[in-house]
Amino acid sequence: MIEIDELSLIKLVEEIKPKLVLVVCPSGIRLECIKIISNFSKKYGFNAIFLGESCYGICDLAESEASFLQVDLVLHIGHNSTLRRAGKMTYFIEAYDNISLIPVVEKALPLIKEFKNIGLCTIGPHLKRLDEVQNYLQKQGFSVYVGDSIPPLRKGQIFGCNYSTCKMIEQFVDVFLFIGSSRFHAIGLYNLLGKPVLVLDPHTKEIFPIEKDALKVQKHLLFNFYKAIDAKNIGVVIGLKEGQYNIPAALELYKELNGLGKNVYLIAMKEISNEKLNEFQNIDAFIETACPRISEDFFDKPVLSLQYGYKLIEYLKGQKI
Ligand code: SF4
Structure with missing residues (x-):
């Protein structure tokens, strides 16, 4: 059972007095959020729009959706941290699982x-x-x-x-x-x-x-790394989620890898998935600059994290890694 920090929510709504609110939360607590915020919105007189997109972390903001929808406030629920707000409109509301540990x-x-x-x-x-x-x-x-x-x-x-x-x-x-x-x-x-x-x-x-699973992931990352060494065409993926956006790193990879004789393509993507990457049929390997966890997933082509992207450059330059 999830408990939302209702006191902060009340304080915030009383302070901002929004008319239209975008609600963002991880899928695991979406149903509870819908229930709680729907009741809440009736009581406090605002309309709530629930974002039907994935939301994996505190980095997963929805500021551009918010300005497109012209809402007055974004409630980002369930990614607890020391932060109270981010961007222009996002306020974090904490949510806790009340199960005993x-x-x-x-x-x-x-x-x-x-x-x-x-x-x-x-x-x-x-x-x-x-x-x-x-x-x-x-x-x-x-x-x-x-x-x-x-x-x-x-x-x-x-x-x-x-x-x-x-x-x-x-x-x-x-x-x-x-x-x-x-x-x-x-x-x-x-x-x-x-x-x-x-x-x-x-x-x-x-x-x-967790050792067995962790070693499997290590093996997977290394395997992809060695496959990427021989890639002629490399796609550098820029994440379009606000908190994952890292164009300076993408441009650095682009420049370095081009200098090392690779054909490099910059690609922008919000949700990085196997299907979307496969559409880039000319690309042999990808480096994603968005979230280090993505490269642990299984894709048809090698997908390296930014950290492994830098290792690749060092390796191609003949440096010890
Ligand atoms: S970048 Fe990835 S791992 Fe880090 S908070 Fe965001 S979703 Fe989680």
């Missing part, structure tokens, strides 16, 4: 008893309950580390592209417990720090080490 942590005790120092991390919806987990584990005799807030991350929070809260406690930790249902966060953490990561899913109560 203790049952799955209790179930994990036999699996973590060999470790002394535990690092804890989670994603936005479970942040409010992370302190409870820390206290619980401390009472069981563990030393528990939770990385302080580094904006835009809150204490103990990770994004798929930002693990700074874990990096700061890495040296003290024997194992990380990632509390959440999304494998890719845990995979990213393992692949960045190389420490054991256990996933504790509070909904399914599943507990498993």
Whole structure:
């Protein structure tokens, strides 16, 4: 069950007094958002438009849709962070999953008893309950580390592209417990720090080490990297989602790779999908500058992240990588 930060919502609506509001949220909580905001809009006298597009992160703003629709306000719900607003019209409203985390942590005790120092991390919806987990584990005799807030991350929070809260406690930790249902966060953490990561899913109560999945992803990324070395024609994809837009990096890749004898094409795309990339039949490999997580997905042609794009340039220049 999801709880929206209604107090902030009321304050915001009373302050802005919007007539037309665009509501943006991840698909997992869309139904709840529709229910809550529909009631809310009647009470506060505004019309709500629910954006029917994907929304994967705090980077996934809808400012251009908002100005096209001429709304007075964008409510971006469910991507919690230290940020209150972004762009001209977007205000973030936090949403929390009220499921208790203790049952799955209790179930994990036999699996973590060999470790002394535990690092804890989670994603936005479970942040409010992370302190409870820390206290619980401390009472069981563990030393528990939770990385302080580094904006835009809150204490103990990770994004798929930002693990700074874990990096700061890495040296003290024997194992990380990632509390959440999304494998890719845990995979990213393992692949960045190389420490054991256990996933504790509070909904399914599943507990498993992420190592196998993470190594599979590493293999996949390397395989694509080596395939991209031989690519003659490379597409550099510029993400059109506002928070993922990185044209300076795309132009840098364009210039460098051209200089290294590749035929490079700049491509702009909002949602990067296999079908859309396949339309560029002349391209042998892509580098996407939007979101580092995308290249972990499976595409027909190699798709590298920006980080691997830079590695490719170093490799082609004969530098050690
Ligand atoms: S760039 Fe990707 S990983 Fe980072 S917040 Fe956005 S969707 Fe998540």
